Structure formats: structure tokens, C-alpha cells
Amino acid sequence: MSPTVSVVVPAYNNADFIEATLDSILAQTFTDFELLVADHSSTDDTWERIQRYAADDRVRLMQTPAGGGAPANWSRVTREATGEYLKLVCGDDLIDPRCLELQVAAMEANPQVVLSASRRTLIDAHGNTVAQARGLAGLTGLQPGRVAARRAVIVGSNIFGEPACVLMRRADFERAGGWADTEPYVIDQQTFCNVLMLGDFFALPESLASFRLSASQWSVDLARQQSDQVVRFHHRLADENPGLLSRTDLLRGDNLARAMAYVRRLAYIWLGHKMTPPDLVRDQVEA
Template sequence: MPPTVSVVVPAYNNADFIEATLDSILTQTFSDFELLVADHSSTDDTWERIQCYAEDPRVRLMQTPAGGGAPANWSRVTREATGDYIKLVCGDDLINPRCLEQQVAAMAAHPQVVLSSCRRTLIDARSNTITEARGLAGLTGLQPGRTAARRAVIVGSNIFGEPACVLMRRDALERVGGWADSEPYVIDQQTYCNVLMFGDFYALPQSLASFRLSSSQWSVNLARQQSDQVVRFHHRLAAENPGLLSRADLVRGDNLARAMAYVRRLAYIWLGRKMTPPDSAVEQATV
């Protein structure tokens, strides 16, 4: 029988963190899941480090050919999923032991919910906490999907968090064509909003995932590119879903998205050395 949940991990040059990531998944209190890991032709020893997990019957390891950026690896590993629900966890992030248990319970209790999310903790390369209980922009419990998507636009930020925070119904993800790759820097948020056009959202106020900050994630140029892509995503969402967003919503959301990109850039500069792996002087770039 297919598992209830498919946890998929697209890995790329995550040798410093991949074992902690997989251990956080394999120690879940909810046991009916499969774990699929796809290494995207890493140039470090990520592939070698994950071989010790191959004997676990819940685990399947695979490789993705080089090229195509994050969308290629996310799509490749997701296509292999067989569970009713799907959670993507990047190769350096963590989930709380009760993450699957609590999210599956919430969605099983509300069949109209297509996506649930929780708050998350931001950690550095040494797994030290930087800040806790981030995300959701004040949303709690059951919410109409369109309301949640609109909220994300008008605050100019991904209120749903990184993929480790999110659990989706696999059939809903397939209905929207999988991971949206028109704006690669916001592949997660645009996919969430696409899914939320077809059902409700459930917000869990607990912090059940940890997102690891990396100093390679935010250059000045990247901040500019990301904010430009967020703005394009806002306007595409509005055009494809008439009545969802007003002109005022778009103006507010676009301005806040541009401002937030540079706020994040300044925060990464301030964190500086904290985001360097403890045993490595060389930063690993993410796909």
C-alpha cells in the first residue's frame, strides 16, 4: 500500500547538513511515510554521505543529472512520490519530531484543506537558534485558500515559510502542474498560492520546522532579482485569478516585497560568520 506521506529531499552540496536533515525526518512520531532523496550531481560528498540510509526500507536514493537549477531537482524527486500528502524538505533544513503527526492530523480532520503550514525557527550553520516562531502573518487554524494567498501578497512575503513548513495534498499539487518554475526564486510561494486556489489552508501556530540560513543565499544582486520575481508572481496570480487582488493590494504587496528583500539582505550581512559551517571554511552554494 502507498504510504500516507511522501517526504522528498532535493539535495545539492549539502554534505555538512544532509545527515541531520534525514535524521530529523526518520525520527518522526508519525511513521507511515516514505523518504525520497535526490542528489543533484553534488560536487561535494553529499551522495557518499547518504549511502548509509539506503538500507532503511522507508528510504529511496536517486540522482538528478546536472542542470536545470532547483526546479529540475524538486520536480524530479516529487514525481517519484506515491503518498497522499507530500512534504519537500531542502537538504539542510530540519523538521520537528511531531511535524508530520500534527500536520496530517489537521488535514485529515479537514478534507477541504489542500495545504497546511506551520511556523519555523531560523538557525545558523551551527544549528544555533537565530529567531523562533516566524511566519503565517497572524493566520491561525482553518482559512479559505484564497484568503491565505491574498494575505501573502499584501504583506509582500512568503508567509507559508520554506517547504519544510508545508504539507500539501499530492493530487492538488499535480492538479496545478507541479512546482511552478516561471520565477525560480519564489518556486515555493507561487506553487503554494496556485494550490490554494483549489481548497482551504490550515495554519498551525507551533514552530515545527527549522530553516538554515546560509551566507551564500543573499547577495545584493540576488535581492534585486528575487524582489523582481516576486512582483511578477503577484501580477501573474492576479491575472490568472480575477477578483483575488485589487490594484491597491498589488501596489502595497509590490512595495513591501522590494523592501523586504533588502531587509533580509542586511540581516544576512549582520549574521556574517555565524552562517559558515563549523568544520568548513568553504561555503557550499545552493542550487
């Protein structure tokens, strides 16, 4: 029989962190899950490090040919999922031991919910806490999906957090078209909003995931690329879902998205001064 949850891990040059990531998943209090890991032709020893997990009958290891960036690996590993629910965890992030238990319980209790998300903790390359209980923009509990998607636009930020924070019904994820890759820097937020057009949202106030920050990219050019892609995503979402967003919503969201891109850049510059060069390892979009 298929497991209740599929946890998929797209890995790329994550040798320093991949074992901690997989250990956090395998330590879940909710045990009815499969763990699928796809290494995207890493040039470090990521593939060698994950071999010790091959003997675990919950785990399946695979490789993705080079090319196509993060969307190619995210899609490849997700296609192998068989569970009712889907969670993607990047190869250097962590989830709390009760993450699956609490998210599955929320969605089982609310069958109309297509996506749940928790807050998250931001950590550095050494696992030190940078910021706690981030995300959700004040949303708690059961919310209409369109309300949650609109909230994300008008605050100009991905309120749902990184994929490790999110659990989706796999059938609704597939109905929404899978991972949306038109704007690679916001592949996660695009996808979450597309799914939320199909049902309700549930916000859990607990911090159930940890996102590992990197100062590997913090140029002015990157900040501009990120904000441009967020703005294009806002307008595509509005065009594809009439009545969801007003002109005022778009103006406010676009301006805040541009401002937030530069705030993040300043945060990464600060982080870069605190970290040693070997720690600057994570690219937000794979080459």
C-alpha cells in the first residue's frame, strides 16, 4: 500500500548538510511516510554520503541528469511520490520531529484543506539560530485558499515559507500543474498559490522547519532579478484568477516585493561577514 506521506528531497552539492536533513526526516513521530532523495549530478560527495541510507526500507535513492536547474530535480523526485500528501525538503534544511504529525492531523481534520504551512526558524551554516518563528503574516488556523494567496501578494513575500514548511495534497498539487517553473526564484510560492486556488489553507503557528541561510549570493543584480520575478508572478496570478487581486493589491505587493529583495540582500551581506568562505555553499537556483 502507498504511504500516507511522500517526503521528497532534491539534493545538489549538499554534502555538508544532507545527512542532517535526512536524519531530521527519519526521526519523525509520524511514521507512515516514504523518503525519496534525488541527487542532481552533484560535484561534491553528496551521492556517496547518502548511500548509508539505502538499507532503510523507507528510503529510495535516485540520480537526476545534469541540466535544467532546480525545477528539473524538484520535478524528477516528485514524480516518484506515491503518498496522499507531499512535502519537499531541500537538501540542507531540517524539519522538526513533529512536523508531519501536526500537519497531517490538521489536514485530516479538515478535508477541504489542500495545503498547510507552519512557521520556520532561520539558521546559519553552523545550525545557529538567526531568527525564530518566521512566516504566515498573521494567518492562523483554517483560511480560504484565495485569502491566503492574496495575503502573500499584498505583503510582497512568501508567507508560506520554504517547501519544508509546507504539506500539500498530492492530487491537488498535480491538478494545479505541479511545480511552476516560469519564475525559478519563486518556484515554491508560485506553486503554493496555484494549489490554493483549489481549496483551503491551514496555518500552524508552531515553527516546524528550519531553513538554512547562505550568503553565497547577495548581489544587487540578484536582488533585482528576484524582485522582477516576484512582480511577474503577482501579475500572472492576477491574470489567471480574475477577481483575486485588485490594482491596489498589485501596486502594494509589487512595491513591497522590490523593497524586500533589497532587505534580504542586506541580511545576506550581514550574514556573509559572520560566515567563513567554506560556509558560502548554497545557491538559491542551481546552475
